[in-house]
Structures are given as structure tokens and as C-alpha cells.
Amino acid sequence: MSRHPRARRQRGRSRVGERFEVEVGPVAHGGHCVARVPSSTAPDAPLRVVFVRHALPGERVVLQITEGTDGDTFWRADAVEVLEASPERVTPPCPFAGPGLCGGCDFQHVSLPHQRALKTAVVREQLARLAKIESDVEVEAVAGDLPEQLAGLRWRTRVSYVDLGDGRRGMRKHRSRATVAVDDCRIAHPDAREPAPGSVEEQVALGAGEHRFAVAADGFWQVHPGAPATLVSTVLEMLEPAAGERVLDLYAGVGLFARFLADAVGPEGEVVAVEGDRTASLHARTNLAGAPARVETACGDVAEVLASSYDEPFDLVVLDPPREGAKRAVVDAVVARSPRRIAYVACDPAALARDLGLLAERGYELKALRAFDLFPMTSHTECVALLEPANHCAPLR
Known part of the structure; x- marks a missing residue:
């Protein structure tokens, strides 16, 4: 359910794994929000745009870079710690949603009415x-x-799983071929077909x-x-x-x-x-x-x-x-x-x-x-x- 990126040539030093404390900006097309971080430790370093998943506008979070090098025009990141939460933040109904987990859903951490507002x-x-x-x-x-569909769950009538062997199945991580074992996709309809x-x-x-x-x-x-x-x-x-x-x-x-x-x-x-x-x-x-x-x-x-x-x-x-x-x-x-x-x-x-x-x-x-x-x-x-x-x-x- 999650697309993975094409392999691309690295442009400069990788920034993957680095963490920054930021105030999250507006929502953007694609299931993430916009933030800006210093592109280097130099005092006058320009700010780099970062597209952050698992965050909400106005929150203060610690983000961790998941894709990006010194030569890229923008980086990607996950919000791995929430310091000041939005009132619209909820506990994801799916235990497989979150940083480093299944990439199929973007807004499990957001109340359903606010998902529509975003x-x-x-x-x-x-x-x-x-x-x-x-x-x-x-x-x-x-x-x-x-009733579950009215809560944003159990609506998807077709679902593609990855066969993990031994009767197990999984989903792809966000923009990756790596998988996460999933025993029950919470947005899958009870009668969903593969x-x-x-x-x-x-x-x-x-x-x-x-x-x-x-x-x-x-x-x-x-x-x-x-x-x-x-x-x-x-x-x-x-x-x-x-x-x-x-x-x-x-x-x-x-x-x-x-x-x-x-x-x-x-x-x-x-x-x-x-x-x-x-x-x-x-x-x-x-x-x-x-x-x-x-x-x-x-x-x-x-x-x-x-x-x-x-x-x-x-x-x-x-x-x-x-x-x-x-x-x-x-x-x-x-x-x-x-x-x-x-x-x-x-x-x-x-x-x-x-x-x-x-x-x-x-x-x-x-x-x-x-x-x-x-x-x-x-x-x-x-x-x-x-x-x-x-x-x-x-x-x-």
C-alpha cells in the first residue's frame, strides 16, 4: 500500500538519522507537513525545507531525517518525539502506524474531522x-x-499484502521495500480481497x-x-x-x-x-x-x-x-x-x-x-x- 522511491544518486553528505527540534508548519500535498531546519552548523546557514510525516501543524516535535543529503533541495523526516501536541492529535487506532512502521496510512494520528480539514x-x-x-x-x-467506516476504518475493499512466509503477511514501510509484519490492516474491509x-x-x-x-x-x-x-x-x-x-x-x-x-x-x-x-x-x-x-x-x-x-x-x-x-x-x-x-x-x-x-x-x-x-x-x-x-x-x- 506504500510506494517506494526510485534509487537516485546521492548528492553530498547524507543527513539521514540527524535530529532537529522544530515547530511544524502547514500541511502539504502528500501526507506530510512542512518544517525548516538549518542546513549546516554555520551561523548564517540557510534553512532547508523538510517534509515531516507523523506531525501536525503548530506542533513542536523532534524530527529525524529519513532521506536527504547536503545537495538536496529538501529533506524528508519523521516526527519521532512530540514535545507540544496539537489538540487534534489522537492515539492511532492501528498499532502498525507510526515512524518506521507501515507506510500505508498518513493520518492515523489525526482526529477524523481534522483529517478532512487538512x-x-x-x-x-x-x-x-x-x-x-x-x-x-x-x-x-x-x-x-x-460503524467502523464512520470512524475511518474498515473501508478498503481491496488490500495488497507482502507474503512474509510461514503464513505471515506484511506491508511496506513508507517509500521503502522494507516490510512490517501486519496481522490485521485496520482500514481493510472485513470482506477485503487481495x-x-x-x-x-x-x-x-x-x-x-x-x-x-x-x-x-x-x-x-x-x-x-x-x-x-x-x-x-x-x-x-x-x-x-x-x-x-x-x-x-x-x-x-x-x-x-x-x-x-x-x-x-x-x-x-x-x-x-x-x-x-x-x-x-x-x-x-x-x-x-x-x-x-x-x-x-x-x-x-x-x-x-x-x-x-x-x-x-x-x-x-x-x-x-x-x-x-x-x-x-x-x-x-x-x-x-x-x-x-x-x-x-x-x-x-x-x-x-x-x-x-x-x-x-x-x-x-x-x-x-x-x-x-x-x-x-x-x-x-x-x-x-x-x-x-x-x-x-x-x-x-
Whole structure:
């Protein structure tokens, strides 16, 4: 559940293991807070930025450098001792959370409401800094079916463990291949599955209907049980699809949005679902069979498919790109199709902000934005943005 860094060339003397007493600054994108420490013992030494995990803004802590050399522009660290604690600090509900332990969660030490406040601050900061957009968006809770999910636990329906042998399993440490033995992941759903070959079936029910989706057991599907219905209902509310409209669903996965949009546009409407993963695209074809609208699936890199196909106008576009965002070529292709509305589903606020900036340059304004806490105890957030042409004057509902 934790990514590990690529090996990189060391630039100067290592500072790993050194400790500093600091006052912690603001939260930053990525599950850490910002602090500054002297870069050397010289009296006039410049301050070095340090990204600190296991801390909270305003706390006084002792941090220990975990990555960094004299030649790096910033260092990474863990807060290994808390001298003055934030009132929002709590005892982590997971015994495997903390410095040097499992790297899967970023905010186990933070009260759940304040986790959402920190994520709200990150989303707003990314929009302001990268897209020059001031937003009052708030990260919203998504209720689960179990009491533990309301406390931020037992929500993750897919979990990857490391086989440690002798029947033991573990998780990776933060930015490392090293492991920690874990007997029970506290954010794992009671019925969580590990990735495996084959297919499974997922069910999504909305007020407008219910559909079942074939999904690769080791493929992409939202891991919070409340996520699919929350995201689909938000996209439908923002786009307000009308009978007979044409919809372009990009990075369509197994056809989650496309299937409900096909219901909305009806027999006179059309939905085109473009997905780069071959297995997901094949599943989308199965999942969209029997939909009331005319439906077409296309498998291939989204930018490449749009460069050669489907160049006619579309009324609505759904963008649900991977973490790195849609980027310039796809944004240009979308704008060229002159949609009246675009719904952008984003798992990374920085990538969202960059793409919103590109869309703004091309005449599409942000009209609405919602953010959901689909990944409690981690720093991740899912956003849904609505964009319309800048000269569109209809009131936002």
C-alpha cells in the first residue's frame, strides 16, 4: 500500500538519522507537513525545507531525517518525539502506524474531522497555486455500511499484502521495500480481497437504477464501498444529461459512468467509452451491453484515440484520468469537441489544478467542485469538478 522511491544518486553528505527540534508548519500535498531546519552548523546557514510525516501543524516535535543529503533541495523526516501536541492529535487506532512502521496510512494520528480539514487545505492550496482558483470547497465524509467506516476504518475493499512466509503477511514501510509484519490492516474491509487473476462482480445502486459490473479481480475499481455510487450521482447531478445527447467518457474503465449516462440519454442518445487498459475495455463492452443508448467502446491511449477518432461535437464529456491527470493533448482534444459541460473526476488535486488551468486557458471555467474523503486515514482525496464554456450564463444549481 506504500510506494517506494526510485534509487537516485546521492548528492553530498547524507543527513539521514540527524535530529532537529522544530515547530511544524502547514500541511502539504502528500501526507506530510512542512518544517525548516538549518542546513549546516554555520551561523548564517540557510534553512532547508523538510517534509515531516507523523506531525501536525503548530506542533513542536523532534524530527529525524529519513532521506536527504547536503545537495538536496529538501529533506524528508519523521516526527519521532512530540514535545507540544496539537489538540487534534489522537492515539492511532492501528498499532502498525507510526515512524518506521507501515507506510500505508498518513493520518492515523489525526482526529477524523481534522483529517478532512487538512485535506481541504491541501485541495484549496493546490487550486490557488497551480490554477489561480480560489475555492471554498470542503472535503466531505462518505458514509459506509459499518460503524467502523464512520470512524475511518474498515473501508478498503481491496488490500495488497507482502507474503512474509510461514503464513505471515506484511506491508511496506513508507517509500521503502522494507516490510512490517501486519496481522490485521485496520482500514481493510472485513470482506477485503487481495488482487488475483480472474473477474469479480460489483453492484452499484442509485435512485435511478441498479447495475452490475464485471471487473478484473486485480484491475481498477474504487476501494471505498460508498465511492462508486457517490461519484456517479455527483457526475450525473453536475452534467444533467438530457435525452438524445452525445457523451464522451474518457478513461472509462469498466464503464461505470458510461452505463448510468446511457440510461440518462436514452435510445436517441449516444455514449462513447474510451479506455487504455485492454481488459477493462473488454469488461466495459460486456457491462454496456443492453444499455438503452447507442454505445461504442474504444481501447487505446486516450490522446491517440482522440487524435484520430470521434472528432465530431459531443454534448458532455467525463474525464476520469489516472493520478498524473489528462494533460495538454487530451485537454485540447476535449475542448475541440465543444461540450456544453465537462465533469472531471480527479484522485490528485495537483493534477486536477494543472488541468483546470489548461481548460481555463481554452475558455472553460470551473463552475462547481466537490471533494470526498474516499480514503480515510490517508492523505488522498477524490474531487469532482464541473466545467462549462466561460460565456455560459446559466445559473449554477
